[in-house]
Amino acid sequence: MSRPAKVVINLPALRHNFSRIRTLAPNSRVMAIVKADAYGHGLVRIAQCLEHADAFGVACLEEARELRQAEIQQRIILLEGPYSGDELSEISQLGIDMVVHDLSQVEMLDQNQLIKPVCIWLKLDTGMHRLGFSPDLASDVLARLEQFPCVKEIRLMTHLASANNREDPMTSEQINCFSQFNKNMSLEKTIANSAAILAFPDAHVDWVRPGIMLYGVSPFANSNGPQEGLKPVMTLKSRLITVKALKTGEPVGYGATWRCPEDMSVGVVAAGYGDGYPRHAESGTPVLVNGKRVELIGRASMDMLTVDLRSQPQAKTGDPVVLWGEGLPVEEIAKHAGTIPYEMLCAVHKRLEFEYGEA
Ligand SMILES: Cc1ncc(COP(=O)(O)O)c(C=O)c1O
Structure with missing residues:
Protein backbone atom coordinates (compact mmCIF):
# COMPACT_ATOMS: atom_id res chain seq x y z
CA MET A 1 0.00 0.00 0.00
CA VAL A 217 -7.23 -0.52 26.76
CA SER A 218 -8.63 0.46 30.14
CA PRO A 219 -12.41 0.48 30.57
CA PHE A 220 -12.06 3.19 33.22
CA ALA A 221 -12.07 6.92 32.48
CA ASN A 222 -9.29 7.64 34.98
CA SER A 223 -6.66 5.10 33.92
CA ASN A 224 -5.01 3.73 30.80
CA GLY A 225 -4.20 0.18 29.73
CA PRO A 226 -0.59 0.08 30.98
CA GLN A 227 -1.76 1.36 34.39
CA GLU A 228 -4.11 -1.66 34.51
CA GLY A 229 -1.29 -4.06 33.59
CA LEU A 230 -2.35 -4.25 29.93
CA LYS A 231 -0.40 -3.67 26.72
CA PRO A 232 -1.88 -1.75 23.79
CA VAL A 233 -2.49 -4.06 20.83
CA MET A 234 -3.18 -1.48 18.12
CA THR A 235 -0.80 1.28 17.06
CA LEU A 236 -1.84 3.72 14.35
CA LYS A 237 1.32 4.91 12.60
CA SER A 238 2.18 7.20 9.74
CA ARG A 239 4.89 9.60 8.55
CA LEU A 240 5.45 13.29 7.98
CA ILE A 241 4.80 13.96 4.31
CA THR A 242 6.00 17.55 4.38
CA VAL A 243 7.39 20.12 6.79
CA LYS A 244 6.66 23.84 6.30
CA ALA A 245 8.30 26.95 7.70
CA LEU A 246 5.45 29.34 8.51
CA LYS A 247 5.46 32.93 9.74
CA THR A 248 3.78 34.47 12.80
CA GLY A 249 0.02 34.78 12.27
CA GLU A 250 -0.22 32.38 9.32
CA PRO A 251 -3.21 29.99 9.50
CA VAL A 252 -3.08 26.20 9.36
CA GLY A 253 -5.69 23.91 7.82
CA TYR A 254 -9.43 24.05 7.04
CA GLY A 255 -11.28 26.96 8.54
CA ALA A 256 -7.97 28.58 9.49
CA THR A 257 -8.80 27.70 13.09
CA TRP A 258 -5.18 27.80 14.26
CA ARG A 259 -2.59 30.54 13.64
CA CYS A 260 1.13 30.39 14.23
CA PRO A 261 2.02 32.32 17.40
CA GLU A 262 5.57 32.77 16.06
CA ASP A 263 7.72 31.78 13.10
CA MET A 264 7.74 28.00 13.30
CA SER A 265 7.81 24.68 11.51
CA VAL A 266 4.62 22.73 10.95
CA GLY A 267 4.52 19.06 9.97
CA VAL A 268 1.84 17.42 7.83
CA VAL A 269 1.07 13.81 8.77
CA ALA A 270 -0.57 11.38 6.33
CA ALA A 271 -3.52 10.36 8.54
CA GLY A 272 -6.98 11.84 8.91
CA TYR A 273 -10.59 11.07 9.62
CA GLY A 274 -10.74 8.97 6.44
CA ASP A 275 -8.45 6.58 8.31
CA GLY A 276 -10.42 6.75 11.53
CA TYR A 277 -8.50 9.52 13.27
CA PRO A 278 -11.21 11.49 15.13
CA ARG A 279 -12.05 14.77 13.42
CA HIS A 280 -13.02 16.23 16.77
CA ALA A 281 -9.53 15.84 18.19
CA GLU A 282 -8.74 19.34 19.45
CA SER A 283 -5.59 21.39 18.94
CA GLY A 284 -3.20 20.22 21.63
CA THR A 285 -3.95 16.51 21.18
CA PRO A 286 -0.63 14.68 21.55
CA VAL A 287 1.04 13.01 18.56
CA LEU A 288 4.43 11.25 18.61
CA VAL A 289 6.94 12.42 16.02
CA ASN A 290 10.25 10.55 16.16
CA GLY A 291 8.98 9.02 19.42
CA LYS A 292 8.52 12.43 21.10
CA ARG A 293 5.33 14.28 21.89
CA VAL A 294 4.21 17.20 19.78
CA GLU A 295 0.73 18.71 19.48
CA LEU A 296 -1.96 18.48 16.83
CA ILE A 297 -2.80 21.94 15.48
CA GLY A 298 -5.84 23.00 13.44
CA ARG A 299 -8.49 20.61 12.18
CA ALA A 300 -7.76 17.04 11.18
CA SER A 301 -8.84 16.59 7.55
CA MET A 302 -9.74 13.41 5.64
CA ASP A 303 -6.23 12.21 4.83
CA MET A 304 -3.96 14.57 6.74
CA LEU A 305 -3.40 16.35 9.98
CA THR A 306 -0.93 19.01 11.05
CA VAL A 307 1.42 19.14 14.02
CA ASP A 308 3.40 21.83 15.83
CA LEU A 309 7.11 21.07 15.31
CA ARG A 310 8.54 23.89 17.44
CA SER A 311 10.03 21.30 19.82
CA GLN A 312 11.55 19.41 16.86
CA PRO A 313 12.82 21.95 14.31
CA GLN A 314 15.03 19.23 12.82
CA ALA A 315 12.03 16.98 11.96
CA LYS A 316 11.79 16.22 8.23
CA THR A 317 9.63 14.60 5.59
CA GLY A 318 9.50 10.83 6.12
CA ASP A 319 9.95 10.94 9.90
CA PRO A 320 7.84 8.38 11.80
CA VAL A 321 4.63 9.36 13.55
CA VAL A 322 2.42 7.51 16.05
CA LEU A 323 -1.16 8.69 16.37
CA TRP A 324 -2.01 6.29 19.21
CA GLY A 325 -0.92 2.95 20.62
CA GLU A 326 2.62 2.09 21.67
CA GLY A 327 3.86 5.02 23.77
CA LEU A 328 0.69 7.07 23.34
CA PRO A 329 -2.42 5.64 25.00
CA VAL A 330 -5.56 5.75 22.88
CA GLU A 331 -7.42 6.66 26.08
CA GLU A 332 -5.62 10.02 26.08
CA ILE A 333 -6.47 10.77 22.46
CA ALA A 334 -10.11 9.81 23.05
CA LYS A 335 -10.36 12.40 25.84
CA HIS A 336 -9.00 15.12 23.57
CA ALA A 337 -11.54 14.11 20.93
CA GLY A 338 -14.55 13.95 23.28
CA THR A 339 -15.07 10.25 22.64
CA ILE A 340 -14.19 6.83 24.09
CA PRO A 341 -11.44 4.44 22.96
CA TYR A 342 -14.07 1.84 21.97
CA GLU A 343 -15.41 4.15 19.27
CA MET A 344 -11.95 5.08 18.00
CA LEU A 345 -10.76 1.47 17.68
CA CYS A 346 -13.93 0.39 15.88
CA ALA A 347 -13.67 3.36 13.53
CA VAL A 348 -10.22 2.50 12.17
CA HIS A 349 -10.71 2.34 8.44
CA LYS A 350 -10.17 -0.75 6.35
CA ARG A 351 -8.33 1.25 3.67
CA LEU A 352 -5.33 1.15 6.00
CA GLU A 353 -2.72 -1.54 5.71
CA PHE A 354 -2.83 -3.86 8.73
CA GLU A 355 0.46 -5.37 9.83
CA TYR A 356 0.25 -8.25 12.34
CA GLY A 357 3.52 -8.48 14.22
CA GLU A 358 5.03 -10.96 16.63
CA ALA A 359 7.53 -8.45 18.04
C1 LIG B 1 -22.84 -8.51 26.12
C2 LIG B 1 -21.46 -7.98 26.19
N1 LIG B 1 -20.55 -8.59 26.94
C3 LIG B 1 -19.27 -8.15 27.03
C4 LIG B 1 -18.86 -7.02 26.36
C5 LIG B 1 -17.44 -6.55 26.49
O1 LIG B 1 -17.39 -5.28 27.12
P1 LIG B 1 -15.99 -4.56 27.35
O2 LIG B 1 -15.45 -4.25 26.01
O3 LIG B 1 -16.34 -3.34 28.13
O4 LIG B 1 -15.16 -5.54 28.09
C6 LIG B 1 -19.79 -6.35 25.57
C7 LIG B 1 -19.37 -5.14 24.84
O5 LIG B 1 -20.06 -4.22 24.58
C8 LIG B 1 -21.11 -6.83 25.48
O6 LIG B 1 -22.03 -6.21 24.72
Missing part, protein backbone atom coordinates in the same frame (compact mmCIF):
# COMPACT_ATOMS: atom_id res chain seq x y z
CA SER A 2 1.39 3.40 -0.96
CA ARG A 3 0.01 5.52 1.91
CA PRO A 4 2.29 5.61 4.91
CA ALA A 5 -0.62 5.43 7.37
CA LYS A 6 -0.95 1.90 8.72
CA VAL A 7 -2.19 -0.11 11.66
CA VAL A 8 0.28 -2.31 13.51
CA ILE A 9 -1.26 -5.09 15.60
CA ASN A 10 0.97 -6.42 18.36
CA LEU A 11 0.01 -10.09 18.82
CA PRO A 12 2.26 -10.74 21.86
CA ALA A 13 0.49 -7.81 23.57
CA LEU A 14 -2.85 -9.52 22.85
CA ARG A 15 -1.56 -12.76 24.42
CA HIS A 16 -0.26 -10.81 27.39
CA ASN A 17 -3.68 -9.20 27.95
CA PHE A 18 -5.36 -12.59 27.65
CA SER A 19 -3.09 -14.08 30.29
CA ARG A 20 -3.73 -11.07 32.54
CA ILE A 21 -7.43 -11.94 32.32
CA ARG A 22 -6.68 -15.55 33.25
CA THR A 23 -4.70 -14.33 36.27
CA LEU A 24 -7.47 -11.98 37.38
CA ALA A 25 -10.24 -14.56 36.93
CA PRO A 26 -8.47 -17.91 37.36
CA ASN A 27 -11.66 -19.91 37.94
CA SER A 28 -13.65 -18.54 35.04
CA ARG A 29 -13.71 -19.49 31.41
CA VAL A 30 -13.09 -16.67 28.96
CA MET A 31 -15.49 -15.60 26.24
CA ALA A 32 -13.35 -13.20 24.21
CA ILE A 33 -15.52 -10.46 22.75
CA VAL A 34 -14.53 -10.06 19.10
CA LYS A 35 -17.59 -8.32 17.67
CA ALA A 36 -17.17 -5.29 15.39
CA ASP A 37 -14.18 -6.88 13.67
CA ALA A 38 -12.55 -7.52 17.06
CA TYR A 39 -12.98 -3.86 18.02
CA GLY A 40 -11.37 -2.88 14.71
CA HIS A 41 -8.35 -5.20 15.10
CA GLY A 42 -9.38 -7.83 12.52
CA LEU A 43 -11.79 -10.60 13.54
CA VAL A 44 -10.11 -13.72 12.19
CA ARG A 45 -6.51 -12.77 12.99
CA ILE A 46 -7.44 -11.90 16.56
CA ALA A 47 -9.46 -15.09 17.07
CA GLN A 48 -6.64 -17.19 15.60
CA CYS A 49 -4.18 -15.62 17.99
CA LEU A 50 -6.48 -16.22 20.98
CA GLU A 51 -6.18 -19.98 20.66
CA HIS A 52 -6.70 -20.45 24.41
CA ALA A 53 -9.96 -18.51 24.57
CA ASP A 54 -12.85 -20.77 25.58
CA ALA A 55 -15.37 -18.96 23.39
CA PHE A 56 -15.87 -15.91 21.19
CA GLY A 57 -18.68 -13.37 21.44
CA VAL A 58 -19.94 -11.77 18.21
CA ALA A 59 -22.79 -9.46 17.23
CA CYS A 60 -24.21 -11.21 14.19
CA LEU A 61 -24.30 -14.38 12.13
CA GLU A 62 -21.95 -12.93 9.48
CA GLU A 63 -19.22 -12.57 12.10
CA ALA A 64 -19.86 -16.09 13.42
CA ARG A 65 -19.79 -17.51 9.88
CA GLU A 66 -16.49 -15.76 9.15
CA LEU A 67 -14.97 -17.40 12.22
CA ARG A 68 -16.24 -20.86 11.29
CA GLN A 69 -15.01 -20.41 7.70
CA ALA A 70 -11.58 -19.68 9.19
CA GLU A 71 -11.90 -22.98 11.06
CA ILE A 72 -12.23 -21.46 14.49
CA GLN A 73 -13.45 -24.39 16.57
CA GLN A 74 -14.34 -22.79 19.89
CA ARG A 75 -17.82 -21.93 21.00
CA ILE A 76 -19.18 -18.81 19.30
CA ILE A 77 -21.99 -16.86 20.93
CA LEU A 78 -24.34 -14.52 19.08
CA LEU A 79 -24.60 -11.82 21.73
CA GLU A 80 -27.85 -10.39 20.44
CA GLY A 81 -29.21 -13.75 19.33
CA PRO A 82 -30.88 -14.17 15.94
CA TYR A 83 -32.57 -11.15 14.37
CA SER A 84 -34.91 -13.42 12.39
CA GLY A 85 -36.04 -17.05 12.36
CA ASP A 86 -34.33 -17.49 8.97
CA GLU A 87 -30.98 -17.51 10.74
CA LEU A 88 -31.75 -20.49 12.94
CA SER A 89 -30.90 -23.33 10.58
CA GLU A 90 -27.44 -21.89 9.86
CA ILE A 91 -26.90 -21.19 13.57
CA SER A 92 -27.66 -24.82 14.27
CA GLN A 93 -25.60 -26.17 11.37
CA LEU A 94 -22.55 -24.10 12.31
CA GLY A 95 -22.90 -25.09 15.96
CA ILE A 96 -23.27 -21.54 17.22
CA ASP A 97 -24.69 -20.57 20.61
CA MET A 98 -27.26 -17.81 20.80
CA VAL A 99 -28.45 -15.32 23.36
CA VAL A 100 -32.20 -15.21 23.89
CA HIS A 101 -33.25 -11.80 25.19
CA ASP A 102 -36.69 -11.27 23.66
CA LEU A 103 -39.91 -13.26 23.36
CA SER A 104 -39.72 -13.07 19.56
CA GLN A 105 -36.63 -15.30 19.77
CA VAL A 106 -38.48 -17.80 21.96
CA GLU A 107 -41.18 -17.95 19.28
CA MET A 108 -38.54 -18.49 16.58
CA LEU A 109 -37.23 -21.49 18.47
CA ASP A 110 -40.75 -22.79 19.02
CA GLN A 111 -41.56 -22.60 15.32
CA ASN A 112 -38.38 -24.04 13.81
CA GLN A 113 -37.28 -27.64 13.57
CA LEU A 114 -33.52 -27.66 13.93
CA ILE A 115 -31.18 -30.36 12.66
CA LYS A 116 -28.92 -30.00 15.67
CA PRO A 117 -30.10 -28.57 19.00
CA VAL A 118 -28.58 -25.25 20.03
CA CYS A 119 -27.11 -23.88 23.22
CA ILE A 120 -28.94 -20.85 24.65
CA TRP A 121 -27.63 -18.03 26.82
CA LEU A 122 -30.74 -16.62 28.47
CA LYS A 123 -30.26 -12.93 29.10
CA LEU A 124 -31.56 -11.28 32.23
CA ASP A 125 -32.14 -7.59 32.51
CA THR A 126 -30.83 -6.81 35.98
CA GLY A 127 -31.11 -3.05 35.61
CA MET A 128 -29.35 -1.87 32.46
CA HIS A 129 -32.66 -1.97 30.56
CA ARG A 130 -31.10 -2.64 27.19
CA LEU A 131 -31.49 -6.37 26.45
CA GLY A 132 -32.93 -9.21 28.51
CA PHE A 133 -35.95 -10.42 30.43
CA SER A 134 -36.85 -8.98 33.80
CA PRO A 135 -36.32 -11.57 36.55
CA ASP A 136 -40.14 -11.96 36.87
CA LEU A 137 -40.52 -12.95 33.24
CA ALA A 138 -37.27 -14.90 32.98
CA SER A 139 -38.45 -17.84 35.13
CA ASP A 140 -41.34 -18.54 32.73
CA VAL A 141 -39.14 -18.14 29.68
CA LEU A 142 -36.60 -20.51 31.18
CA ALA A 143 -39.29 -23.10 31.92
CA ARG A 144 -40.52 -22.80 28.34
CA LEU A 145 -37.08 -23.08 26.78
CA GLU A 146 -36.36 -26.19 28.85
CA GLN A 147 -39.22 -27.92 27.06
CA PHE A 148 -37.94 -27.27 23.53
CA PRO A 149 -36.32 -30.28 21.86
CA CYS A 150 -34.15 -27.87 19.82
CA VAL A 151 -32.51 -26.48 22.97
CA LYS A 152 -29.69 -28.59 24.32
CA GLU A 153 -28.27 -26.47 27.09
CA ILE A 154 -29.17 -23.22 28.82
CA ARG A 155 -26.85 -20.73 30.45
CA LEU A 156 -27.61 -17.46 32.16
CA MET A 157 -26.16 -14.05 31.49
CA THR A 158 -26.57 -10.39 32.32
CA HIS A 159 -24.72 -7.23 31.35
CA LEU A 160 -23.52 -4.46 33.66
CA ALA A 161 -24.34 -0.84 32.99
CA SER A 162 -21.82 0.99 35.18
CA ALA A 163 -18.97 -1.32 36.13
CA ASN A 164 -16.56 1.20 34.62
CA ASN A 165 -17.38 3.45 37.59
CA ARG A 166 -15.91 1.61 40.59
CA GLU A 167 -17.94 3.71 43.04
CA ASP A 168 -21.35 3.18 41.45
CA PRO A 169 -23.55 1.01 43.71
CA MET A 170 -25.50 -0.11 40.64
CA THR A 171 -22.99 -2.88 39.87
CA SER A 172 -23.46 -4.61 43.23
CA GLU A 173 -27.21 -4.22 42.88
CA GLN A 174 -27.10 -5.89 39.46
CA ILE A 175 -24.85 -8.70 40.73
CA ASN A 176 -27.24 -9.28 43.67
CA CYS A 177 -30.28 -9.27 41.44
CA PHE A 178 -28.64 -11.85 39.16
CA SER A 179 -27.55 -14.13 42.06
CA GLN A 180 -30.97 -13.87 43.63
CA PHE A 181 -32.54 -15.13 40.41
CA ASN A 182 -30.24 -18.10 40.00
CA LYS A 183 -29.53 -19.04 43.60
CA ASN A 184 -31.02 -22.51 43.33
CA MET A 185 -29.96 -23.15 39.76
CA SER A 186 -26.96 -25.12 38.63
CA LEU A 187 -26.84 -23.41 35.20
CA GLU A 188 -23.57 -21.83 34.06
CA LYS A 189 -23.50 -18.05 34.39
CA THR A 190 -21.75 -14.96 33.07
CA ILE A 191 -21.80 -11.34 34.18
CA ALA A 192 -18.43 -9.63 33.84
CA ASN A 193 -17.18 -7.33 31.09
CA SER A 194 -13.64 -5.87 31.27
CA ALA A 195 -14.46 -3.36 34.00
CA ALA A 196 -15.98 -6.03 36.22
CA ILE A 197 -13.05 -8.39 35.59
CA LEU A 198 -10.76 -5.65 36.93
CA ALA A 199 -12.92 -4.21 39.68
CA PHE A 200 -15.65 -6.66 40.75
CA PRO A 201 -14.34 -10.17 41.49
CA ASP A 202 -17.84 -11.17 42.70
CA ALA A 203 -18.96 -10.88 39.10
CA HIS A 204 -16.43 -13.35 37.70
CA VAL A 205 -18.57 -16.51 38.14
CA ASP A 206 -18.34 -19.29 35.49
CA TRP A 207 -17.51 -17.17 32.44
CA VAL A 208 -16.04 -13.70 31.96
CA ARG A 209 -16.58 -11.66 28.81
CA PRO A 210 -13.64 -9.30 28.20
CA GLY A 211 -13.68 -6.95 25.25
CA ILE A 212 -11.73 -3.71 25.52
CA MET A 213 -9.10 -5.03 27.95
CA LEU A 214 -8.10 -7.77 25.51
CA TYR A 215 -7.00 -4.97 23.22
CA GLY A 216 -4.92 -3.40 25.97
